[in-house]
Amino acid sequence: MRENLAGAAKHFGLTVTGEPRHGWQDRSISALVIGHDERLWLRVVSEDRQWTEGEFWTGNLEANAFSGLFEPHVVDVYEWEHERHQRAELMTLVPGSPCGDVLHHPDDWWAELRRTTKSIATMPTTRVNADQALVTGRIQQQFGNAVNPVVHEWETVHGDLHWANLMAPRFALLDWKSWGRGPKGTDAATLLSHSLLVPHTAERVRDTFADVLTTDAGLIAQFYVAAQLLHRIDRGDHAELAAPLRRHINSL
Numbered sequence: 001m002r003e004n005l006a007g008a009a010k011h012f013g014l015t016v017t018g019e020p021r022h023g024w025q026d027r028s029i030s031a032l033v034i035g036h037d038e039r040l041w042l043r044v045v046s047e048d049r050q051w052t053e054g055e056f057w058t059g060n061l062e063a064n065a066f067s068g069l070f071e072p073h074v075v076d077v078y079e080w081e082h083e084r085h086q087r088a089e090l091m092t093l094v095p096g097s098p099c100g101d102v103l104h105h106p107d108d109w110w111a112e113l114r115r116t117t118k119s120i121a122t123m124p125t126t127r128v129n130a131d132q133a134l135v136t137g138r139i140q141q142q143f144g145n146a147v148n149p150v151v152h153e154w155e156t157v158h159g160d161l162h163w164a165n166l167m168a169p170r171f172a173l174l175d176w177k178s179w180g181r182g183p184k185g186t187d188a189a190t191l192l193s194h195s196l197l198v199p200h201t202a203e204r205v206r207d208t209f210a211d212v213l214t215t216d217a218g219l220i221a222q223f224y225v226a227a228q229l230l231h232r233i234d235r236g237d238h239a240e241l242a243a244p245l246r247r248h249i250n251s252l
Contacts, residue, residue: 001029004044008088009033011078014042032093041072041091049085055127056177060089063176066123069116070094070172094172099163110208112171117187117209120179121155127180129159130224135183138227143249149224153184153217161187162194185221188212193225196244222252 002020009016014035021030028045043060051057061074072091079087099105132151139149158165159178166173188209195202212218226249233242 001026001044001046004046004082004086004088005029005031005042007080007082008042008044008078008086011088012042012076012090014040014090016042033090039093040075041093042088043091044086044088046084046086049081052085052087055180057087059127059177059179060091060175062127063179065125066119069119070112070167070170071176072172072174094167094170094174096167096170096172098174099166099168105168109168109171110204113166114208116171116173117158117161120158120187121184123156125156125180127156129157129178129180129182129186131181135220135224138231139223142227142230143223147220147223149220151183151217151220151224154181155184155186156180157182157186159186159190161190163191183217183221183224185209185212185215185218186225188218189221189225192222193229193241193245193248196248197240219252223249 001022005016005020012033012035014033016031017034018032023029023045027047028043030041030043033040033042045057047057055062060072061077063071064074072094074089074091076090077087078090079085132149135151136149139147157179158173158176159180159182160175161173165175188205192202192205192209192213195205206213209218213222226245229238229241229245232238233245
């Protein structure tokens, strides 16, 4: 992956600076790059060719369609074959750092988060984050027939709204590869699920998205997101969320 990053930087005529960051399961690598007195962000994702036709492959570039949001803007793309298929995305650099476990933010940060999710929800698109078949499959896999999986309200969602994709101290939202139509409330439910280890943060998320999470649509979204996370937990990811997530499900 470091070789891929270096090759992409060379293609764009840029220099990698600082320590690269690896994405989920090391499928991607990203780093700050400098060239012509400009600071940019370079991301390279590596995948088997058969998985490069999905919408996630072009999500970051297609998110350029949004305007007025604090997000990286893809300025160039380069693809090549080297054992697997590689895609380099050169992006504008957003200031600050990923939130990670630093979850104390001022009111205007939370207001910008809410404004952003509302703007995303109204964006017309043919992209799909989740359809009824996926929602039904995940919910029935985890909860059997205890939960009615039928989704009656859909909207455009970011699809991966968790703390590692949020920036501070200035708000920005990263990683748009999964955005598309999904159950209404998916983003609020996702952030809440990823906040359960820190109760006061979970409460702030509940307050911020109360108008969504307390509706019938928000309830289904929470069951769906919980089922998605439990599916990943079963595969070895996010083990620390298993107990609080099950308590949350029981409360629903």
